[in-house]
Amino acid sequence: MLHKLGRREMKRFIRLILLDYKEMSGVCFIPIVLILALTIYGSIMFDPRQPVLVLNMFQQLIPPLASWWIIMSFYSFVEDESGEAFFTYGFSRKVIGIGRVCVMIGLFSMLIVLVCTTLMLTNKCSIIEIINILLVLWVQSWFYGVIGFLLIVVIKKILWSFAVIMMILYFNIWGGLTPLSRYLIVTVEMQKSIDIKEIWLKLVSVFSMTIFFLIIAQVRFTKFRFRARK
Amino acid sequence: MDINNLNKMYGKLKALDNICIRDIKGIHGLVGENGAGKTTLMRIVATVLEKDSGSITHNGISWEETVKVRNIIGYLPQKFGMYHQLTVNEALEHVAILKRINGDPKEETKKVISLVNLDDKAESKVGSLSGGMIRRLGIAQAILGNPEILIVDEPTSGLDPEERMRFKLLLRQLGNRMTVLFSTHIVDDIEDVCDRVTVMHKGKVMLTGTAAEMIEMAQGNTWTVSSNEEKSGEELGGVVTDCKYANGMFHFRLVSDKKPAESAVRAEPTLEEAYIYLLHME
Numbered sequence: 458m459l460h461k462l463g464r465r466e467m468k469r470f471i472r473l474i475l476l477d478y479k480e481m482s483g484v485c486f487i488p489i490v491l492i493l494a495l496t497i498y499g500s501i502m503f504d505p506r507q508p509v510l511v512l513n514m515f516q517q518l519i520p521p522l523a524s525w526w527i528i529m530s531f532y533s534f535v536e537d538e539s540g541e542a543f544f545t546y547g548f549s550r551k552v553i554g555i556g557r558v559c560v561m562i563g564l565f566s567m568l569i570v571l572v573c574t575t576l577m578l579t580n581k582c583s584i585i586e587i588i589n590i591l592l593v594l595w596v597q598s599w600f601y602g603v604i605g606f607l608l609i610v611v612i613k614k615i616l617w618s619f620a621v622i623m624m625i626l627y628f629n630i631w632g633g634l635t636p637l638s639r640y641l642i643v644t645v646e647m648q649k650s651i652d653i654k655e656i657w658l659k660l661v662s663v664f665s666m667t668i669f670f671l672i673i674a675q676v677r678f679t680k681f682r683f684r685a686r687k
Numbered sequence: 688m689d690i691n692n693l694n695k696m697y698g699k700l701k702a703l704d705n706i707c708i709r710d711i712k713g714i715h716g717l718v719g720e721n722g723a724g725k726t727t728l729m730r731i732v733a734t735v736l737e738k739d740s741g742s743i744t745h746n747g748i749s750w751e752e753t754v755k756v757r758n759i760i761g762y763l764p765q766k767f768g769m770y771h772q773l774t775v776n777e778a779l780e781h782v783a784i785l786k787r788i789n790g791d792p793k794e795e796t797k798k799v800i801s802l803v804n805l806d807d808k809a810e811s812k813v814g815s816l817s818g819g820m821i822r823r824l825g826i827a828q829a830i831l832g833n834p835e836i837l838i839v840d841e842p843t844s845g846l847d848p849e850e851r852m853r854f855k856l857l858l859r860q861l862g863n864r865m866t867v868l869f870s871t872h873i874v875d876d877i878e879d880v881c882d883r884v885t886v887m888h889k890g891k892v893m894l895t896g897t898a899a900e901m902i903e904m905a906q907g908n909t910w911t912v913s914s915n916e917e918k919s920g921e922e923l924g925g926v927v928t929d930c931k932y933a934n935g936m937f938h939f940r941l942v943s944d945k946k947p948a949e950s951a952v953r954a955e956p957t958l959e960e961a962y963i964y965l966l967h968m969e
Contacts, residue, residue, distance in 0.1 A: 469784045469792065476781045482772040533769065541764040542828065544735040546785040547757040553785070683735040 470552060474560055477530045484529060488522040489568065495519060496572045500579045508582075512590065516642045517629040519572065520597035521622050523565045524605025527558055528618045531606075534681070535613040544683045554606070554678040555671065562602040569594045589656050596660045597641055600667045601625075607674040610681060688712070688732075688836060688866060693741035695727055702727040704890040706741070714862035716881030717870040718962060724890040725870040726765060729840045732868060733762040745836060745866075761829030761865075765840040768821060769828070771814035775805055778813050779827055788832035799827040803857060819850030826857060830865075837867045843876050855880045874959040886965050893965045898958050905942070905961035910951040912939045924948075926967050928960050942967060 478485050495518055499511045534543050549556075573591040576582050582590065601622070608618040625637060641663060693706040703724050708715075717725045730736035732743060734753050743750035750756055770778040776796055783792035800809050803823040808816060816824065822842050829837055839858070843851045858880050861867055871877060877884050878898055886893040886901070894901060910925065913936050920927040925943025932938075940954060941947060942964045956964065 472792075473781060473784045476773060476777055476784075479777065480770050480772045480781075537769055541730075541733075541735055542762055542767065542769075542825075543785070545733050545757055545760060545762040546782065547754065547787050548785040549787075682737075683730070 481529045488525045492568045496575045520601045521626050523598035523602040524622050526561045527605040528609045531609045550679045554675045558606045603667050603671045607670050610677045688745040691742045694739045708885050713882035714867040716877040716884040718877050719887035723887040733838045759835040761834035761837045763825040763829045763839045767825040774810050776809045782828045783831050786832050803827045819846050837865050839869050874962050878958045901961045905956040905964035908964050909954045909956035909960045911954045912948050912951045
């Protein structure tokens, strides 16, 4: 869909995204700061004989952050007083929905590349392992990014959307393996290296689910109308 | 623009009851008390709400064609505040992109900023603007892309007198370039700004015409009465619109369809009294 945009439209779209980030102001740096902190911590703590410790931590904490920018970027539509005026603008819902979500997840992916590059540069993992970690985190980030999109267009409240993500995070960290985290997280057993076959099976399934949720979220956003408050 | 037999229900509440307003052009005011249905009507015209039945057309475009309509309208809602972290320039550029205007967003932004007289605030953050400036920014976002119809919902409420005057002049200026549909519950605004006016009450149209026609309807129904004691409207048999105390007497102005007292003298109605007469008649 994005490739159909002309050069002028693409330029405008990029400017739109830049302004979206500027409007988020300081809060747009939260995922960056957290990921940098996790990367430093993970690099120090990483033990090649027990990769499960750091890898699980990365899987539990990094991908949910992909939803942050996406939820925040819909603030103007759902919570701002100007929300009503937005509904009269002639923008394409696909570009502002799927288009923006894809770009934001794309930008988030660069942070994941940074995490993996750091692990590699500290010589803690082989290239094959790094590629697999990268793939796992990337697919999971897509999943959470799309979940963020779905939450904001369904709940229409920034705080509640974040609350759901926080709940998922909470259960990921302290609740043991919930059905969702069991479904998403690639488990690496103690003393073992990463099983590539298991990763691929899981990733295909998670990615299919992501596409499914993305379609639902976009349909919902296309039908999104202003709700008059009495 | 023509509005024909428009109806809208909120559950069991009839918000709009068979609204017909023909040949809307220049600056058209909608006046009515809170809950009269002005905002509902504005929202339907602005395509943010769906009507239950009826039609709206303008130059051959039907409001069923939402995409086309959105290209010819600009809307300033009652509550407006946007992009607190962006500068005025950036906020309008963002809107220009969302509106998919034809020209260069930066150039178009400059033009509307100048038109609403916010040049010196172009690089200020939106969050730092005063209430009046935010309304002007609201008008700027609405007129981006040069729409044929501008819809402004109660833009003057909450503004200080100077900003209100400035805003009315701006609307007057815009009325020469586009059709402006302007709602308010402040009757003075109508008198100062509008070419024609529609009075709404409980979801119905009471009258559509000029301010002079509205005053004409109330001719012979506005009275002045003097009394040595303070009296209520009920005691006087009408709706009191003004009361002054001078020389030991209370001098009342009231609206009533019959002579309220022997000593009552007919007076020339103001637009506000004409408005009260229209509502009182119902």
